[in-house]
Amino acid sequence: MRYFIYLSFDGTAYHGWQVQPNGESVQGTLQRALSLLLHHEVTVTGAGRTDAGVHATMMVAHFDAEETMFPNSPRDGQSPLEYLVYRMNGVLPSDIAIQQIVPVASDAHARFSARSRTYYYYVHTFKSPFLCNYSWRLVTIPDFDAMNRAAALLLEYEDFTSFSRTNTDTKTNICHVRAARWVQLSDYEWRFEITADRFLRNMVRAIVGTLMEVGRGSLTLEGFRKVIEQQNRSAAGDSVPARGLFLQNVEYEDLTLPLREDVISNNNTIPK
Numbered sequence: 001m002r003y004f005i006y007l008s009f010d011g012t013a014y015h016g017w018q019v020q021p022n023g024e025s026v027q028g029t030l031q032r033a034l035s036l037l038l039h040h041e042v043t044v045t046g047a048g049r050t051d052a053g054v055h056a057t058m059m060v061a062h063f064d065a066e067e068t069m070f071p072n073s074p075r076d077g078q079s080p081l082e083y084l085v086y087r088m089n090g091v092l093p094s095d096i097a098i099q100q101i102v103p104v105a106s107d108a109h110a111r112f113s114a115r116s117r118t119y120y121y122y123v124h125t126f127k128s129p130f131l132c133n134y135s136w137r138l139v140t141i142p143d144f145d146a147m148n149r150a151a152a153l154l155l156e157y158e159d160f161t162s163f164s165r166t167n168t169d170t171k172t173n174i175c176h177v178r179a180a181r182w183v184q185l186s187d188y189e190w191r192f193e194i195t196a197d198r199f200l201r202n203m204v205r206a207i208v209g210t211l212m213e214v215g216r217g218s219l220t221l222e223g224f225r226k227v228i229e230q231q232n233r234s235a236a237g238d239s240v241p242a243r244g245l246f247l248q249n250v251e252y253e254d255l256t257l258p259l260r261e262d263v264i265s266n267n268n269t270i271p272k
Helices: 026-038 080-091 144-156 203-215 221-230 261-266
Strands: 002-009 055-064 096-104 116-124 177-184 189-196 245-251
Touching: 002 026, 026 055, 026 080, 026 096, 080 096, 116 203, 144 177, 144 189, 144 203, 144 221, 189 203, 203 221
Parallel strands: 055 245
Antiparallel strands: 002 055, 002 096, 116 189, 116 245, 177 189
């Protein structure tokens, strides 16, 4: 039977989601915990491949197992899945948390069945020891209105080669961006929100870096449009640091119940 896992993680200590030959990964850590508790080698497949240092408020992954493998709960009224969540959170390190494990259709796929994904990128303009691992500090305040006008142009295009890491195994650089905007959180904090059906490697960080050039006045709106149209990574700006990036949400249709927002907020400490 197939199950979806809803989890969150602080990516600071990890070399990204995907298993690495010479570094700790979120996927590898999750697989070891599941395999230990189910007494069987388990492979998990994630909704995406976050880079080193990137966080997730909500990541979704799937795995296959028989319910008879689940440890029996000693608590009355607690289902095997609820108890597995409890045991997983006891085994996993403190920077990875499981919110739910739910059964889904046998052909449901954490990556390919996803309708959309949403990323947040956080920035701030004051020195804070509490944000340094979760937000990028800006020395000067850019023009966020200009960056919002530039962000709106992303919805007019489909080919985002200019914002993709080169030499990847991706077969197409076509993505459909449904929303992109900067939101002010306080006098000194902002975040960039972007939703699309799929994202390319390094895409969000490259977009934010190029939007910053618009905000600093070194790139016009027309220049930003030309960056997209050139379909050349060297035409875009530098990628911003990974620490400000969060995978915020993954949406599915008719596969399982959505994870409640209160469950997410009660299990994660992120910039507000």
